[in-house]
Amino acid sequence: MLIKLTGGTVYDPASGVDGQQQDIYIQDGRIVDAPKDGRPVDQEYDLHGKVVMSGAIDMHTHIGGGKGNIARTLLPEDHRADPVHRTHLTRSGTGHAMPSSFVAGYRYAEMGYTACFEPAVLPINARQAHMEMGDTPIVDKGGYVMLGSDDFLLRMLTAKKDQKAINDYVAWTLNAAKGIGIKVVNAGGINAFKFNQRKLDLDEKNSHYDVTPRQILQTLARAVKELGVTHPLHVHGCNLGVPGNVDTTLNTIQGVEGLPMHLTHIQFHSYGTEGDFKFSSGAAQIAEAINNNKNITADVGQILFGQTVTASGDNMRQHANHRFASPNKWVCMDIECDAGCGVVPFKYKDQNFVNALQWAIGLEIFLLVEDPWRIFLTTDHPNGAPFTSYPHLIRLLMDRSFRNDMLATIHPEAQKMTTLASIEREYTLNEIAIMTRAGAARIIGLKDRGALAPGNFADITVYTENADRQAMFAKPDYVFKDGELVVKDGEVVKVTWGTTHIVKPDYDLSIERELKPYFDKYLTMKLGNFKISDDEISEDGRGSLTTHPLHIGV
Amino acid sequence: MTEITEVPSPFCGIGTDDLTIRVDGVTLQVAANGCAVNTPAFEQPLTDSTPRIAGQAASLEAAVTKAAQLLRDTRQPVIGGCATDVNGMRALLALADKTGAVVDNINFNAARRNLLAMQDSGWMNTTLAEVKNRCDLLLIIGTDPEVFAPRFFEHFMWNEQAMFLESTDQRDVIYLGKTPAGKAPVSPSGKTPTVLACDDADLPDVVAVLSALIRNQPLQLETVGNIAVSALQKIADRLRQARYGVVLWSAGKLTFEHAELTVQAICNIVKDINMQGTRCSGLPLGGKEGDYTANQVCGWTTGYPARVNFAKGYPEYDPFLFDSQAMIANGEADALVWVQAYNSMATPPRTDLPTIVVGRSGMQLEHEPDVFIPVGTPGIDHAGHVYRMDSVVALRLKKLRDSGLPSTAEVLNAIEQAL
Numbered sequence: 003m004l005i006k007l008t009g010g011t012v013y014d015p016a017s018g019v020d021g022q023q024q025d026i027y028i029q030d031g032r033i034v035d036a037p038k039d040g041r042p043v044d045q046e047y048d049l050h051g052k053v054v055m056s057g058a059i060d061m062h063t064h065i066g067g068g069k070g071n072i073a074r075t076l077l078p079e080d081h082r083a084d085p086v087h088r089t090h091l092t093r094s095g096t097g098h099a100m101p102s103s104f105v106a107g108y109r110y111a112e113m114g115y116t117a118c119f120e121p122a123v124l125p126i127n128a129r130q131a132h133m134e135m136g137d138t139p140i141v142d143k144g145g146y147v148m149l150g151s152d153d154f155l156l157r158m159l160t161a162k163k164d165q166k167a168i169n170d171y172v173a174w175t176l177n178a179a180k181g182i183g184i185k186v187v188n189a190g191g192i193n194a195f196k197f198n199q200r201k202l203d204l205d206e207k208n209s210h211y212d213v214t215p216r217q218i219l220q221t222l223a224r225a226v227k228e229l230g231v232t233h234p235l236h237v238h239g240c241n242l243g244v245p246g247n248v249d250t251t252l253n254t255i256q257g258v259e260g261l262p263m264h265l266t267h268i269q270f271h272s273y274g275t276e277g278d279f280k281f282s283s284g285a286a287q288i289a290e291a292i293n294n295n296k297n298i299t300a301d302v303g304q305i306l307f308g309q310t311v312t313a314s315g316d317n318m319r320q321h322a323n324h325r326f327a328s329p330n331k332w333v334c335m336d337i338e339c340d341a342g343c344g345v346v347p348f349k350y351k352d353q354n355f356v357n358a359l360q361w362a363i364g365l366e367i368f369l370l371v372e373d374p375w376r377i378f379l380t381t382d383h384p385n386g387a388p389f390t391s392y393p394h395l396i397r398l399l400m401d402r403s404f405r406n407d408m409l410a411t412i413h414p415e416a417q418k419m420t421t422l423a424s425i426e427r428e429y430t431l432n433e434i435a436i437m438t439r440a441g442a443a444r445i446i447g448l449k450d451r452g453a454l455a456p457g458n459f460a461d462i463t464v465y466t467e468n469a470d471r472q473a474m475f476a477k478p479d480y481v482f483k484d485g486e487l488v489v490k491d492g493e494v495v496k497v498t499w500g501t502t503h504i505v506k507p508d509y510d511l512s513i514e515r516e517l518k519p520y521f522d523k524y525l526t527m528k529l530g531n532f533k534i535s536d537d538e539i540s541e542d543g544r545g546s547l548t549t550h551p552l553h554i555g556v
Numbered sequence: 557m558t559e560i561t562e563v564p565s566p567f568c569g570i571g572t573d574d575l576t577i578r579v580d581g582v583t584l585q586v587a588a589n590g591c592a593v594n595t596p597a598f599e600q601p602l603t604d605s606t607p608r609i610a611g612q613a614a615s616l617e618a619a620v621t622k623a624a625q626l627l628r629d630t631r632q633p634v635i636g637g638c639a640t641d642v643n644g645m646r647a648l649l650a651l652a653d654k655t656g657a658v659v660d661n662i663n664f665n666a667a668r669r670n671l672l673a674m675q676d677s678g679w680m681n682t683t684l685a686e687v688k689n690r691c692d693l694l695l696i697i698g699t700d701p702e703v704f705a706p707r708f709f710e711h712f713m714w715n716e717q718a719m720f721l722e723s724t725d726q727r728d729v730i731y732l733g734k735t736p737a738g739k740a741p742v743s744p745s746g747k748t749p750t751v752l753a754c755d756d757a758d759l760p761d762v763v764a765v766l767s768a769l770i771r772n773q774p775l776q777l778e779t780v781g782n783i784a785v786s787a788l789q790k791i792a793d794r795l796r797q798a799r800y801g802v803v804l805w806s807a808g809k810l811t812f813e814h815a816e817l818t819v820q821a822i823c824n825i826v827k828d829i830n831m832q833g834t835r836c837s838g839l840p841l842g843g844k845e846g847d848y849t850a851n852q853v854c855g856w857t858t859g860y861p862a863r864v865n866f867a868k869g870y871p872e873y874d875p876f877l878f879d880s881q882a883m884i885a886n887g888e889a890d891a892l893v894w895v896q897a898y899n900s901m902a903t904p905p906r907t908d909l910p911t912i913v914v915g916r917s918g919m920q921l922e923h924e925p926d927v928f929i930p931v932g933t934p935g936i937d938h939a940g941h942v943y944r945m946d947s948v949v950a951l952r953l954k955k956l957r958d959s960g961l962p963s964t965a966e967v968l969n970a971i972e973q974a975l
Contacts (some may be wrong), residue, residue, distance in 0.1 A: 049786060068948050071855040078873050081859035084868040086742040094653050096859035102871075103856045126685075129941060129950040136855045153689075153719060196690065196800070198835045210720065321680075321830065331678040336837055337948055344676075361770070502928040516623055523717050526684045528562045531573045531952055538952065541939075542643065 003044045004029050004037065005485065010464060013431050014454030016440040020432045026054065028460040031485035035456045049464055050240050052479060055435045056454050057116025057461030059442035062236075062266055062301050063383040065106050066120045066134035066145065068127045069313040069343040072333050073100040073384070075346055077311055079329075092494055099310045099347075099384045107139035107154055108494050109390055114463035114478040117142035117500065119446060120313045121185055121266060123234060124148050126267030126527075128179035135502065136340040136545045140488050142461075142500035144446070146236045147181035148315055150218050151192035154337040154520060156211040165224060166510075172225040173509035174517070178533040182446060183233030184226050185266075186313035188240055189215035192342040195318035202251050202318065204240050215240050216257045223261040229507040230552030232447025234262030234299065239271045242319045246275040248284025255291050255298055264445065267303025267382040269364035277419055279355055283363045288395065289370030292377070299445055300371070301378035304364035305357065305397055306387035311347045311527070314385065322342020339524065350387070358416035362409070366420060368399055368429045372404065374436040375444070397472035399429040448503060449550050460485035497546035506549050566641070566898060566935045569843040570684065570705040570712075571944030571951055582957050584936065591706040598936065600900065602959055604696040604919040608928045616929065616962065616970075623927045624974035625773060626891055626910040627655050631867075633891040634658040634880040636904060637915075638850040638862055640897040641953065645846075645853035645862075648895055650946055651972045652866050658889070659854060660880035661862035662902060663847040663860040666808035668875045670840055671851075672816035679823040680830055682802060682837035683946035688712045689719040691728060691832030692797035695791065697822055698733035698759050699806035702740040703792030704841050709740040715968045720800075728798075730791060732766070733759050733781075734809075752788075754781035756812060763821045766791060770828050795829050795836060806841035842944035845898040846934075852943050852950075881905050897931050914967050917959075932961035 005028040012024040025151070026044075027034045064070050073079070079097035086105045088094035095102030101109060110118055118138070123131045123145035125314035136144040149155055149172065172184060190213060193203040197209045223235040239254050241247040251271040255263070265271065268288060276282035292298050309328075314320050317334045322345060324332040328349040336342045350357040354483055368446050371377040379396070383389035398405050402425075417423075429437075443452020443471060450458045462482040477492030488496045514529065521529040539545040557580040565571035568591065575587035575598070582602045586595045607619035614622070627633055633653050638645065638661040652659045661667065673679070687694075694713065701708040718724050727742050729749035733756070741749045755763050758781025765780045778785055795801045795928040805822050822838065829836035835883070842848060850862035858864050860873035872878075883889045884907050892911045894904035899921040904911060911925035916933055934940035937955030940963070943950050 023736065071852060074855050074859045075851070075861055076675060076678065077670070078860055081873070085868075085872075087869045088653055088866075092947055093650070093857075095857065096871060100859070102859045124948075127948055127950075129952065130735070130852070132949075133853075133941065133950070137646065137856060179728055196686065196835065198799070198833075327678075331672070331674075331676060333678045334680045335948070336682045336686045338683045340685070345581065500777060523715075524573060524719050526688060526711070526952075528573050530562055531564055538941075542646075 003097050006043040006046045007049050010052045012054045013435040015436045016456040017455045018135040028485045033456050033458045035461050039150045053465040053467050055463050056439045056452050057440040057463050059120050061378050062121045062380045063118050065118050066195050067131035072345045073311045073313040099388050103134050111140040111489050112492050116461035116483050124341045125179040126340040139497050144182040144503035146183040146185035147179045148185045148187045148341050150186035151341050159213045160211045166394040169225045170509040170513040173229050173507040174513050180504050180534050182505050185236040186237040189218040191318045196336050218322050221257050230554035234264045235548040236264045238266050243272050245273045245281045247271050248274050262295050262297050263302040268300040269303045285366035286361045292371050293393040302364050303382035303386045305360045306391045307350045307351050307352045309349045310384045312385040313345045315341050317342035317344040320346050355413045355415050362420035362422045369425045374433040375441045379437045393472045393475035394477045398432040399447045399478035400471045438459035447550050501548040503544045558715040566593045566942040568593045568705045569945045573725040575606040579957050582959050589945045602928050610612045611924045615765050619927050619929050623912045623971045629889045630890050634889045635893040636880040637894045637896040638659050639846045640964040641942050647968035649857045651968050656867040657863045658878045664863045669815045669819050670806040679838050680826050683948050687869035690800040691802045693801040694730045695730045695803045700734045700737050702738050714744050752783045760818045767821045768826050802839050832848045837891040840884050848943040848947045863905040864921035929967050931964050937961050
């Protein structure tokens with residue numbers, strides 16, 4: 003079937019198209035050139051006056067894995083307030099902070115998103131992450147596999163194994179757990195917490211291993227680069243949420259010595275210690291460092307006010323922050339000599355000085371980082387706010403007077419501690435398209451996604467131009483996933499199943515000669531049973547794997 | 557005859573995956589690393605493989621059609637048992653969503669003791685590999701892990717080497733409540749566990765006193781449940797001195813009223829020790845026959861653990877109201893689907909309601925149901941996934957033989973399609 007999208011105003015930064023009126027043709031799931039043979043169009047959509055972008059991509063959202071299910075189980079009251087009815091097309095479920103997997107897929111699609119990436123896949127829990135993502139309809143998915151607090155890596159580093167051996171282990175793990183990138187959470191800190199260390203600075207040694215977080219970050223960043231994995235090492239830094247952590251973050255940027263590195267939810271890592279409350283914004287310094295270091299990318303992890311739940315691999319910091327739990331209940335886990343997790347419900351309040359300033363710090367970072375290709379729109383769902391708040395966040399970025407109106411309502415002392423009122427920048431539609439589409443596809447390493455040129459998969463979102471950007475982005479007119487109309491007027495009209503994006507870097511098989519006895523001696527599963535097979539993703543008849551190219555020597 | 561190695565077990569809850577199984581046609585024999593729980597569960601002979609309608613042999617298609625017919629005009633069906641693998645639970649939840657059914661896991665009343673505590677105040681828990689490599693003190697409250705899983709101590713306490721202990725023989729084991737039934741908790745060098753036994757009925761008071769001691773609350777009494785408070789003080793001191801203490805309990809064994817408060821007290825002991833500058837973690841025993849699998853899959857599908865009602869067109873969770881046994885007894889249900897793919901002894905509750913049983917081959921039913929469909933057992937007759945006791949690790953179960961039996965998922969999906 004040949005579909006024609008006629009006359010829309012297209013924002014396709016990957017092709018350098020910034021608001022031009024263009025027709026788009028779709029056939030067999032892909033965008034194609036205008037037919038030259040006079041073939042008739044089977045279906046035409048008149049998009050005059052509409053805004054056309056590729057489907058949005060959330061490059062950091064907690065949609066699959068054990069900590070998410072702990073968060074769900076912990077908060078039945080949050081689900082009760084947001085029941086989702088079954089329809090003739092869609093499954094029932096529940097929403098708000100940590101929605102059920104089906105509801106997450108529908109709501110993402112209804113917001114114009116066509117791909118989501120789970121950033122904290124513990125290798126030992128990767129099956130669960132894939133099973134949950136396998137029950138998340140419509141959107142494509144993928145995961146970043148967590149390393150850096152696993153005892154095997156720390157033993158390798160202590161034993162001064164060479165980079166090649168580390169690379170083999172990293173590549174083996176990526177293949178076994180089926181990820182598209184590597185994530186580090188509080189490098190070595192989750193491990194140190196098991197040895198009763200309650201904090202770990204960038205250059206502080208693990209009390210058992212002769213290893214610092216800086217070494218872990220350097221080694222893994224190098225491994226990712228040398229393996230040719232497109233997505234840079236995805237880093238949740240040390241000292242999350244600690245006043246003064248802006249220095250740690252700046253040190254982390256310098257410490258990686260020019261290697262590609264992605265700093266995630268950087269808002270939580272941009273705090274100074276100035277002012278009466280010893281809590282201040284480090285956004286200007288962080289933005290300057292990002293602007294000056296082209297190897298660095300970041301997503302913001304914006305907080306928005308209201309009830310949510312924080313679910314993180316960083317049990318060291320989550321344990322330290324449990325006293326802020328609201329409601330007052332929380333879970334921490336040590337996991338399988340692999341990692342850990344911590345789940346703490348949070349209620350961010352605009353009249354709380356710290357929360358109000360966190361809100362302002364996130365926005366400052368968005369607005370002060372100059373290159374939209376290197377900063378990404380996230381709330382670290384659900385940690386800063388549920389993903390359903392993205393349209394509101396987009397309005398804050400695109401509409402200065404709205405932003406300043408909101409600013410005027412937050413804690414007065416926080417207003418004094420932010421430069422937000424003086425920042426004039428308003429994001430353009432093209433910049434929004436970069437940070438939520440083209441840039442995201444590029445940084446994740448997605449081939450043929452996030453762009454509208456012929457040859458790309460037809461993941462397309464159509465909005466009605468509206469000065470109220472929140473209303474505009476909340477309810478697209480049409481969403482096409484792989485060329486099929488899945489959403490009309492902000493509601494699911496067809497349920498499809500997206501693919502799982504992975505990379506498969508090569509490794510020397512001899513790494514299993516070291517891993518097998520380690521598994522037999524110390525772990526609780528056989529090596530052969532640990533590795534996830536392809537059919538585990540595809541045997542339900544819905545899932546599939548898409549392997550993306552590596553960039554060896556580029 | 558073939559021999560399959562590194563076979564994972566869905567039966568023992570501790571995620572054993574080192575079994576060697578000989579397969580001769582449809583006959584299985586555990587050739588290595590069996591135990592009193594796993595060996596009979598794997599070796600159980602295959603008997604019936606033909607579905608029945610009202611006791612008469614029927615084709616699978618006819619049985620599925622009949623099941624759909626029984627469910628079609630119901631107002632409050634209940635799906636009990638829920639003992640299957642991940643794909644089985646996926647299909648079960650899809651069927652429940654479509655029919656407006658209650659989904660209620662067979663072990664929910666036990667799991668509820670943990671869930672109520674967790675949903676009220678949370679916990680700090682650990683997983684089996686951490687226990688294996690770090691635990692230097694295991695405090696066992698109100699249960700005997702050897703009875704639950706015969707190889708628990710062999711696997712996780714007396715393992716030859718641990719990464720962070722010079723010798724696993726250094727570990728201390730304390731039983732609070734129960735007396736160990738066998739020799740498994742005795743260390744390789746012969747060190748016996750400390751045992752402070754009490755009646756189950758006294759366990760809440762004993763745990764409360766331990767909790768008060770850990771919080772340094774002044775206490776007037778000298779004994780509780782025939783246990784000297786001074787002995788409990790020693791436990792409190794040991795928890796504070798340990799490098800990585802682990803407190804183990806089994807919700808299924810806390811069979812007294814409001815046991816969730818005792819679970820909460822145990823979880824708070826763990827939290828308090830962590831707040832006092834020492835690491836400590838909880839370890840709830842459970843996870844047999846797919847009960848944690850049911851809670852996990854129901855968790856991501858509905859947002860709630862496996863006692864939900866879809867009657868209103870969306871999932872509602874109530875850990876008490878939607879007790880399927882009580883609903884059947886009180887006349888609140890109008891049909892029963894019983895799903896039990898692991899244990900042919902676990903039969904449905906006695907009822908005159910239209911009943912569909914999707915059960916392990918060989919299920920001995922006292923009362924012939926309207927429809928019986930024998931299904932394969934995950935990890936024997938088909939591949940699948942099942943969670944073990946820490947709810948973190950999902951095992952990839954293997955298919956060991958060609959029995960021709962359909963999986964739970966195939967049967968339930970077919971019924972849903974036929975509706």
